[in-house]
Ligand SMILES: *[C@@H]1O[C@H](CO)[C@@H](O)[C@H](O)[C@H]1NC(C)=O
Ligand SMILES: *[C@@H]1O[C@H](CO)[C@@H](O)[C@H](O)[C@H]1NC(C)=O
Ligand SMILES: *[C@@H]1O[C@H](CO)[C@@H](O)[C@H](O)[C@H]1NC(C)=O
Ligand SMILES: *[C@@H]1O[C@H](CO)[C@@H](O)[C@H](O)[C@H]1NC(C)=O
Ligand SMILES: *[C@@H]1O[C@H](CO)[C@@H](O)[C@H](O)[C@H]1NC(C)=O
Ligand SMILES: *[C@@H]1O[C@H](CO)[C@@H](O)[C@H](O)[C@H]1NC(C)=O
């Protein structure tokens with residue numbers, strides 16, 4: 435009875451006329467994949483070896499991030515964090531980022547269930563808080579870029595949706611670690627994608643021991659490359675900040691020195707992998723940043739000791755008065771040739787890679 439009265443009241447005072455019929459919605463633009471009611475239901479699972487191995491690599495990346503963030507928080511004292519400008523609330527941010535990795539690892543494990551890897555034992559190249567933050571912003575850079583490189587190439591798009599949902603938070607982690615280190619948060623207009631073999635090459639040295647049942651990671655590992663005079667992002671006076679006008683730490687024409695391994699080394703966890711290369715003698719440094727892949731000639735090439743140098747290139751993404759291409763946390767590899775490659779076909783340069791990639795800290 436009360437209901438009827440209330441309904442009558444509302445009808446009288448607000449809806450005494452029937453609502454006008456909606457005009458028809460606009461037709462859905464034609465095209466698109468898997469967007470109609472008769473499309474097959476999405477399957478959140480990998481269905482090709484390419485997809486499986488992409489997610490297998492991503493899972494190994496998520497696990498090291500989880501371990502690394504916890505390791506750094508446990509390793510350093512409150513005072514050491516404070517000296518780097520990180521109070522308890524900033525430390526909690528790192529803990530929260532570790533928690534995000536728990537979720538990412540669970541999601542990726544579900545996608546490749548029941549063949550997901552388990553966490554491994556890792557080794558890390560730092561012994562200060564700033565070194566920890568610097569390694570985190572580098573590791574998350576190749577984690578993020580490594581996913582962008584394969585997402586549009588996956589056979590199955592449904593799990594690609596979930597992976598982009600996780601990698602967007604990883605992108606925020608990468609930027610937050612730059613801020614915690616006291617760097618300019620993001621010094622590019624575009625974040626480059628890299629092939630799986632590039633990400634695995636950079637990740638592989640930090641895996642020491644893994645459970646025997648972990649699925650073999652099938653991507654190539656190139657001979658390791660060191661930038662022996664990487665511009666130093668870690669300054670003793672730097673403190674965590676949302677943004678700082680850090681003066682440029684590199685510049686076009688900066689002479690960069692390289693050292694690299696020969697192929698055929700046993701590497702990564704339990705020495706289960708071998709580095710390989712199908713390239714001839716090194717001729718170019720390949721710099722990958724923003725939307726660009728740029729070659730500069732190597733000089734002072736010493737192929738007995740595997741040393742060479744190259745100059746950091748310059749250039750603007752879209753010409754004068756746009757963004758400098760070579761800035762931020764980016765990539766460099768050595769090649770025997772300079773095939774023209776673009777963001778969607780960067781992996782076609784892989785047969786020409788002599789060593790690397792390595793992170794180049796341009797800004
Ligand atoms: C930074 O601090 C470290 C350790 O305290 C010291 O060895 C190094 O010389 C300092 N670097 C600069 C550029 O002041
Ligand atoms: C920061 O750098 C920008 C670009 O070089 C400059 O326009 C601005 O004045 C600088 N701000 C400060 C506070 O140094
Ligand atoms: C990189 O970006 C920062 C921040 O905008 C700027 O101060 C620096 O000069 C840039 N470095 C290069 C090499 O362009
Ligand atoms: C790169 O540098 C690290 C640290 O100095 C060293 O352990 C490693 O052997 C070097 N690798 C190459 C390929 O030069
Ligand atoms: C790499 O490992 C294989 C198999 O264990 C072994 O036969 C080979 O000698 C190792 N190579 C090097 C360079 O240590
Ligand atoms: C960088 O890439 C953009 C997008 O493909 C292109 O328009 C631009 O010419 C490239 N810049 C250089 C210096 O190669």
Ligand SMILES: *[C@@H]1O[C@H](CO)[C@@H](O)[C@H](O)[C@H]1NC(C)=O
Nearest residue numbers: 748749750752753754755756
């Ligand atoms: C870009 O700047 C250079 C050097 O100032 C100048 O020579 C060139 O004409 C400029 N290009 C365009 C497209 O404005």
Ligand SMILES: *[C@@H]1O[C@H](CO)[C@@H](O)[C@H](O)[C@H]1NC(C)=O
Nearest residue numbers: 773774775776779780782783
């Ligand atoms: C990569 O794609 C570009 C077009 O974006 C094409 O011109 C180039 O030839 C391709 N590279 C290779 C090695 O096939």
